[in-house]
Amino acid sequence: MSDRLPPLTALRAFEAAARHLSFAKAADELNVTPAALSFQIKSLEEHLGAPVFRRLNRAVELTEAGRTLSPGTSEGFARLTTAWRNTQRISDNTTLTVTAGPAFTAKWLAPRLYEFAQAHPEIDLRLTAGLRIMDFDRDEVDLAIRFGYGPDDGLHSTPLAREWVTPVMTPELAQKYDTPAKLANAPLIHDDSINFLHNPCDWPAWFRAIKIAADTSHGPRFSQADHAIDAALAGAGIVLARVTLAHKDILSGRLVAPFKTAISTTAQFRFLCPLGNETRPNIAAFRDWVLKQADPIKTVGRNRQLIAAADIPPPQ
Template sequence: MTDRLPPLTALRAFEVAARHMSFALAASELNVTPAALSFQIKSLEEHLGKPLFVRLNRAVKLTEAGRMLAPGASAGFTELTKAWRMTRRLQDNATLTVTAGPAFTAKWLAPRLYEFARAQPDIDLRFTASLRLMDFVQDEIDVAIRFGNGPDPGLYSRPLRQEWVTPVMSPEMAAQYPTPSSLRNAPLMFDNSINFLDPPCDWTTWFRAVGMDYTPTHGAHFSQADHAVDAALAGAGIVLGRRAMVIKDLHEGRLVAPYKVALGLKAHFRFLCPLGAETRPQIAAFEKWILDEIDKTASVSDTLQIIPIENVSTP
């Protein structure tokens, strides 16, 4: 008995037919006639020396041999498709597909897109704003920007600037609440998108960092950071603003951070791509642009006393 593989077209016809359990649907997916598909499967059965399908009146079902072959055929074509996609995309230096969370996209990436387009007019930038974990190959993603602690095994992972949080508000509201103690009477707001962090990064921890024993219990809660920041911009209240979400508004004066004490987080944003892909021209250009943009607002962080959150004593 030889291990020589049968023709790839015959195996492909079998894999699709086994997935659909229908010759007609398989023929439609492969854009061939049912007779042509049936011929391919028949030739595969002759190569094997056993039937792979039981042909019923209006349906088919797998034989024991078909059930044995189907999982491996499916896995093999899945891997082959992934490899082909990866190889094909190596030839494309003009398209860059980036995924980032909706809040980071809205507050950091989107306001700066004009600058990237002006600096790299030959790169077609595409965004997928999602928190869903994506497969770089299956979802055809070049770069992911994600927030958390990592690690990121098997990926090129570049930590971006340290993240911190500090109370931010409109200049008008800052005039009403000039000191941390005055915040006891202020309309405080809550960004619930970072509730997963450990140790917790919340108002109670920040007040503890400035020497106050105070836990606010009332205020508007937001599931997304950009919505909380938008509310602060509108003068609706004061929020613990995350660096990436508020840095541009602080730098340009739409928001202020009057108390100068920030909590430094363990979690951070990372620039992620498949290992080795970081040298592709459009990915390298995008990474450099992000780092350059971060440097433009670095002076804001320099004005703050950043206390590592793990150094804030617990009760």
């Protein structure tokens, strides 16, 4: 028996018919007549030397040979489709598909989209908010912005800014809680989205860093950082906020970060794309723009006392 593959058109006809279990629906999908599709199936069966479908009155079902062939053809055409789309994206410098976490999208990207559009009217930006582990081929995205440690093996990775957390609140609450000691009795907002960090950057760690005993078990908890910051903007309490997400509100005066003590972490937002793709004009333009947008974070960090999370003593 020859290992030579049958014509691609015959395999394509089989894959569609096996998926639909209908010659008519497969023909409609492939934009051919049922007679033409039936001819391709017959050609494949002659090439194989065995039937792949059992023809019934008004339906078809796979034979044992058809059931064996079906998964491989489905996977093969799916991989071909993905490869083709990825190849198209490489030569397309007019669109850019970006994925980032919901908080980064809400607090960083969305408020600045107009600025990017003004600077790069030739690029059509498409955003997808999500946190799952990236597969650039499967997910059909050009670049990702993710928070964490890495490693980012096989990817081009550029950190956006040094990350640290500090108490953030409205100017009105800052007048009432004007010393670190008073925060022990303040309404605390908890951002649980960074509970995965190896060294905690939470309220208990911050109070240990300033050597003040406090009960931090109270207060609302949020699984998304942007929701925790929005609660602080509404005056609901004081949040231990990541500077990358809160700096725009701090610089505008909507929120204030009155205390010098901050906890730094080696986790950070990184700009990620497949290795080698960082030189593509649209990806390079977005990377340069994002890095420029991160520059104001340095202003917020002036005169801060940054304590590494790893250097904070564990709870007794």
